[in-house]
Amino acid sequence: MKLMDIVVPGAVVAKLGSSERDEVVAELVDALVASGAADAALRDTLIEQVLEREKKGSTGFGRGVAVPHVKHKAVTRMTVAIGLSQHGVDFNALDKQPVYSVFLLLSPEGQPEQHLEAMEVIFSNLSKDTFRRFLRQSETAQDVVTLLEEADAQRLGG
Amino acid sequence: MVTAKVGNRLGLHARPAMALVDLAGAYTAAVTIRKGTHEVDGKSIMQVMMLAATQGTELEIICEGVDAEAAAKAIKQLVDSGFDED
Numbered sequence: 001m002k003l004m005d006i007v008v009p010g011a012v013v014a015k016l017g018s019s020e021r022d023e024v025v026a027e028l029v030d031a032l033v034a035s036g037a038a039d040a041a042l043r044d045t046l047i048e049q050v051l052e053r054e055k056k057g058s059t060g061f062g063r064g065v066a067v068p069h070v071k072h073k074a075v076t077r078m079t080v081a082i083g084l085s086q087h088g089v090d091f092n093a094l095d096k097q098p099v100y101s102v103f104l105l106l107s108p109e110g111q112p113e114q115h116l117e118a119m120e121v122i123f124s125n126l127s128k129d130t131f132r133r134f135l136r137q138s139e140t141a142q143d144v145v146t147l148l149e150e151a152d153a154q155r156l157g158g
Numbered sequence: 159m160v161t162a163k164v165g166n167r168l169g170l171h172a173r174p175a176m177a178l179v180d181l182a183g184a185y186t187a188a189v190t191i192r193k194g195t196h197e198v199d200g201k202s203i204m205q206v207m208m209l210a211a212t213q214g215t216e217l218e219i220i221c222e223g224v225d226a227e228a229a230a231k232a233i234k235q236l237v238d239s240g241f242d243e244d
Contacts, residue, residue, distance in 0.1 A: 057176055061203045069172070094203065112168045113212050119171060120210035127204040 001078075001117045002152040003125065004145075006105075010035030011081035012141040016102075021091050025050050025068055028081040028104040037079050038106060046070060046106065060093025064136070065126045069105035071115065078118045079106040082144060084135065101126070101135050125151050160219045160230040165240030170211040174241035179203045181236055187223030189233065200233065 011031040018024045029047050032038035038046065049070040053059075060066040066089075081104045088098025103122050107115040125131045131151055138144045150156055164170055170178070182189040182200040189200030193215060198205035200219070211217060217237060221229040 057173060059172060061207070063204070067172070112171070116169050116171060116210040116212055119207055123204055123207040127208065 001114075001121050003080075003121055003148040004152055006078040006118055006121070007080045007082060007145075007148055008032060008035050008037040009141065009145050011037055012144045013081070013083040014138055014141050014144060016083045016085045016089070019085065019087055019089055021054070021089055022047075022051055024083055024085070024089050024102055025054070025104065028083050028102065031083075032079060032081050032104075032106070037081075039074060042072070042074055046072065050104065054091075058092045058094065060091030060099050062093060062095040062097070063126070063132060064088075064097060064100040065103070065132065066091040066093065066099040066101075067103045067105060067119075067122060067126075069107065071107045071109050073109045075106045075108045077108060078114055080104065080118070080122070084138060084144070101132065128156065130156050160234050162217050162219060162234040162237035164211045164213055164215045164217065165238050166243035167213050167240075168243060169213050169215070170206070170209055172207065174243065175206045175209075176203060177241055178233060178236060179206055181232055182229065185221070185223070185225045185229035185232075187221040187226040187229040189229060190220040190222075191233075192218040192220065 018027045026047050033040045033043050050068045054068050059068050083102040085100050091099040134147050191200045193209050219230045219233050
């Protein structure tokens with residue numbers, strides 16, 4: 001599984017308008033709906049469930065990244081939106097630091113292997129200093145997509 | 159070195175990974191979790207998430223330090239029991 005298999009290029013938000021966690025989640029779900037990758041009828045439910053999961057345990061795992069996610073039976077394939085914040089968002093992260101890169105993940109129900117594979121590819125990239133740095137330096141959605149393609153082709157160092 | 163089998167249906171996703179890291183962090187021993195040839199620091203959530211261990215996966219738990227035995231035993235219990243999920 002590669003990043004470009006699951007990231008929706010039309011739902012890459014290079015400059016998030018929101019600076020609060022809950023609004024950021026809504027902004028990314030809206031981006032997925034607008035790009036046709038998520039059903040508009042599910043919009044409110046998806047946001048609610050992502051936040052419910054988030055409140056149980058922050059997905060702000062440190063180093064300025066967060067991976068809010070939800071499994072839903074109406075989701076047919078792994079779907080990822082990316083949002084970058086210039087100023088940082090409080091995600092109640094483990095290291096108490098602001099979050100600058102958010103990967104929002106929608107998973108189908110009943111596909112645990114797929115979900116784990118998606119987590120693996122996301123985390124193996126987010127754990128790299130260079131990847132996180134280039135992500136933060138991205139100015140446009142195209143910059144981000146190019147970075148993801150480079151990462152998938154393993155042209156980035158650690 | 160101790161082995162454990164991932165017991166729960168959803169495998170080592172975010173919540174169990176966090177539980178493992180929290181538990182490992184409670185011990186002073188160094189904790190290494192190995193899946194095949196892939197070795198990670200059991201106290202790092204980013205690294206443990208990269209294991210992506212599905213149900214039934216065998217993990218090796220290697221601990222080093224004063225409370226290594228207790229740490230390995232506790233982590234094995236957590237993994238074998240399926241993280242109290244199912």
